[in-house]
Each structure stands twice: as structure tokens, then as C-alpha cells.
Amino acid sequence: MAQIELRKLVKSYGRNTVIHGIDLDIADGEFVVFVGPSGCGKSTTLRMLAGLDEVTSGEIRIGGRVVNELDPKARDIAMVFQNYAIYPHLTVRQNIAFGLYTARLSKAEKRKQVEDAAAILGLTPLLDRRPSALSGGQRQRVAIGRAMVRSPAAFLFDEPLSNLDAQLRAQMRIEIKALHARLGTTIAYVTHDQVEAMTMADRIVVMKDGRILQAATPMEIYDHPGDVFTARFIGTPSMNILAAQAEGGAYVPAQGAGRVLAGVRPHDLIVGGDGTGLRLEGQVTAMEPLGPETLVHFMAGPVPVTASAGAHDRFEAGQTVRAAAPVDKVHLFDPATELAIPRG
Ligand SMILES: Nc1ncnc2c1ncn2[C@@H]1O[C@H](COP(=O)(O)OP(=O)(O)OP(=O)(O)O)[C@@H](O)[C@H]1O
Numbered sequence: 001m002a003q004i005e006l007r008k009l010v011k012s013y014g015r016n017t018v019i020h021g022i023d024l025d026i027a028d029g030e031f032v033v034f035v036g037p038s039g040c041g042k043s044t045t046l047r048m049l050a051g052l053d054e055v056t057s058g059e060i061r062i063g064g065r066v067v068n069e070l071d072p073k074a075r076d077i078a079m080v081f082q083n084y085a086i087y088p089h090l091t092v093r094q095n096i097a098f099g100l101y102t103a104r105l106s107k108a109e110k111r112k113q114v115e116d117a118a119a120i121l122g123l124t125p126l127l128d129r130r131p132s133a134l135s136g137g138q139r140q141r142v143a144i145g146r147a148m149v150r151s152p153a154a155f156l157f158d159e160p161l162s163n164l165d166a167q168l169r170a171q172m173r174i175e176i177k178a179l180h181a182r183l184g185t186t187i188a189y190v191t192h193d194q195v196e197a198m199t200m201a202d203r204i205v206v207m208k209d210g211r212i213l214q215a216a217t218p219m220e221i222y223d224h225p226g227d228v229f230t231a232r233f234i235g236t237p238s239m240n241i242l243a244a245q246a247e248g249g250a251y252v253p254a255q256g257a258g259r260v261l262a263g264v265r266p267h268d269l270i271v272g273g274d275g276t277g278l279r280l281e282g283q284v285t286a287m288e289p290l291g292p293e294t295l296v297h298f299m300a301g302p303v304p305v306t307a308s309a310g311a312h313d314r315f316e317a318g319q320t321v322r323a324a325a326p327v328d329k330v331h332l333f334d335p336a337t338e339l340a341i342p343r344g
């Protein structure tokens, strides 16, 4: 069993506190993805889990055991970094076997474990090559293979795909997810790519400034973001958010401060639509034909807004457009706290 528990976890560098008392339970076998902007404390959290950074206060438990004082080696977890270090002078087979360096296994057992891992990762035909003869994605898989053979209680990944091109990244997303389904090992995974978070996570943990804003399933976060930051951070293109007031049953842009912040995803804000939740009007600044739909950028008064139009709809800059969203696609936030206002 390798559930991971963080209790009031704090990390300070001198007088500068970068993690402000995080509480989180990761279930045994769960795939949790930490997301957040640069500097929010994702790597620091992972490094404390791994035992590479000391905890300032609070507690980390892995499999029920407090590990604060344990060496990285004693924690039974394997970490894969962004700049995965694989040895250039060793073959794929030797690189993977390096993960078994300290294991008390016979040669035959080690060989079998390495070959099993290679098979799962699609590396069997490459076992005798050196890293210089591998693609970026293949090297990445070697690094994962080396972590895998240790069969750790948990895997920690820190932006493992950020060096790869878009296509390889998409492929590796699927492979890592399949690997998790197969091994069922607990995974804590850091990224600032919200597509990775949405597609791979059982649960997303949104961090900002050393705090957890929301921890929930991807769809829960997408459909019900708990605050303005999370609403904007998850989802591409970003959610439109503007001060609004009720008028004739729908929300419209507020004159002045406004009583609420209304949020709507571009995909739900339809140019020429008849939704009765939010109505906006303004001058087109640009459009982006994406294929399946056309994004239309316009100014709703002083606020730039993005809406969705049909695949073949075309607009001129300066042209006036109207867009509307249905009631159930409008998210409301308190302007003072920026927290979601629950709707009954
Ligand atoms: N050794 C250190 N000494 C002082 N401050 C540090 C140290 N390491 C990290 N920090 C600070 O801690 C904060 C969190 O850093 P961390 O590396 O965890 O961010 P991150 O969320 O992983 O960001 P990124 O997405 O850029 O990797 C940052 O403000 C960083 O400057």
C-alpha cells in the first residue's frame, strides 16, 4: 500500500516561505497531477516527497509511515525528472538495469525484469543501442524503465515531457497513462501543461503561490472551477471572465464594478447564439479559424472576449458581433474573494 499523506507541509528558504502548509491525501494507486504557474512550488513539493529537499515543518507519510527523516533511498519511490539522466556510455539494457543496481537479485532475475520493462515500454528492439541512437521519446522511456524496474511504491514525475516535441508528448501522455493502468502504482506528476493534467490525471491539484487552490477530478475542475485563477488556468482557450450584472434574466457586462464576475468558456459563448445566461456584444478584433470551429475575438466594452463561431463563418475586424451562452454554462464568482458562487 502506498497512499501518500501530506499534513500541514511547509517549506521555507530562510525567511522566504514557498510552501504554506499543504494538506493532501493521495490514494494508493491514484494518478495525481500537480499543475500551476512557474514558481508556485510544484517541484519543491515533489522534492520533499522524494526526500531531496528537507521539510521545514509538517509531515509526509508514505504507506502510513512518516518519512520526514528518511533518506531518499529508504522511501521506496522512484523519480523521473525533466532532464532525465541516462548514461550515454551505457546501452538501453544497461541503463534500465541500473535501476536494479542495489537489488539483491540473481543475474537471470535482473535480466528478466529489464526485459519485461523494455517490453512494456516498447524498447525491446532497442535494448542494445546507446542513447545517442535514440529519439527523445525513446530516451524518455529508458528513464522511465529504469524507475520502473525498481517497482517502487510510488513514481514521482517532474515535467518529464517538457523536452519533447508536441507529437512525442502526445504519444508519451498515452504511454504513461497506459503504464499506470497496467502497474497500478501511485503517481505524483508535475506539469504546467494543463492538457497533460486534463488527459492523464485521476485528480488534478491546482497550486498557486505555495498553496493548493483546488484538488478534484479533471472534469470537476473543468465544469466547476472553485475560483477565478483555476477557471482561467484550466481549459484552452482560457475562460472569459468579466464584471457582470443581471438584466432581463441574463447577465450582461456591468457598468462600473459589477456585483459578480461572470465566466464563460469560449466554446460555450456562441456568436449569434440565443443562450439566455450571458449576452455580450462588441467589435471584432481578430478571428482564428481552427478547423472544427472559428474563434472570434472581440471587445465587450473594455474587456477582450473570445467566442466560438461555425467552422466556415468569417468576420471582418471592426464588425459588430453578438454572442450568448446558455445559463448552465455561466460560472459566477465573488468579485471580492474571486471564489465560485455555488448555484442552487
Ligand atoms: N534552493 C532554493 N532557495 C531559495 N528559493 C528556492 C529554492 N528552490 C526553489 N526556490 C523558490 O521556491 C519557489 C517554488 O519553486 P519550485 O521550483 O517548486 O517551483 P515550480 O512550481 O516547480 O516552478 P516551475 O514550473 O518553474 O518548475 C520559487 O519561488 C523558487 O524561487
Ligand SMILES: [Mg+2]
Pocket (backbone or CB within 6 Å): 042, 043, 044
Ligand atoms: Mg518545477
